Amino acid sequence: MTIGTGRSSVVVPRNFRLLEELERGEKGIGDGTVSYGMDDGDDIYMRSWTGTIVGPHNSVHEGRIYQLKLFCDKDYPDKPPSVRFHSRINLTCVNHETGAVEARKFDMLANWQREYTMEDILTQLKKEMAAPHSRKLVQPPEGTFFE
């Protein structure tokens, strides 16, 4: 938090921040290759979310759709959400047994900033899938899921 610099001094509280993200997600984001929505429409604390990433072109992921689970705890967005792939994927920053995105291998989670959103995480993961070091990694069969 910076002192006395107008803009950045206004802190949007967790719940209103998540309502903004919900509305943005409902409208649809950009070209639709990443999207997300709330799992339980009755949970006023808006904790569980499902994200999807359409596999980027020119990568082994092309044509696949990946599902992820994001969990925003009470300390979000001061702390990042927990993020894990539901669809099986072979990616350096993803734990091979659980599907969890590991913060120490994924810079956005390791160096989390309050302004980051779930959309930013999904977009960054999509970029990671298309990166030279990962776009040719052998992938598990399509339609399989982490337990």
Add this chain to the structure above:
Amino acid sequence: MANSNLPRRIIKETQRLLSEPAPGISASPSEDNMRYFNVMILGPSQSPYEGGVFKLELFLPEEYPMAAPKVRFLTKIYHPNIDKLGRICLDILKDKWSPALQIRTVLLSIQALLSAPNPDDPLSDNIARHWKTNEAEAVETAKEWTRLYATGA
């Protein structure tokens, strides 16, 4: 820290809310964010919400007072203009907002909305339909939810 630039208008409104609260309404800023208020509204008498204590949260966005406050219910409530996430369908929170309005007027309007549900401009379609097809039964459900969720029992 986050409050070093709090506009004078917000400070004044806050002081007045605390020193002269409107009947049946309390609003106090949270300690770590002076733009974020914990709000309680008592269910108006002769409404299905009578006897209930409803918790809400309110946030003054950066653009306030040029933009409306953001408000929602935290207590579950059966009302055609309030959805499952506690979001409120009220014109002054949207296109009818004017900087001449205040936090106090917003909260009084929400209190009035509890006395006068408007199923013709619904946020929850199911509840609105219930209200229009069988108002007596909808009112009973609203009373039941008030007992279940808003009495702190």
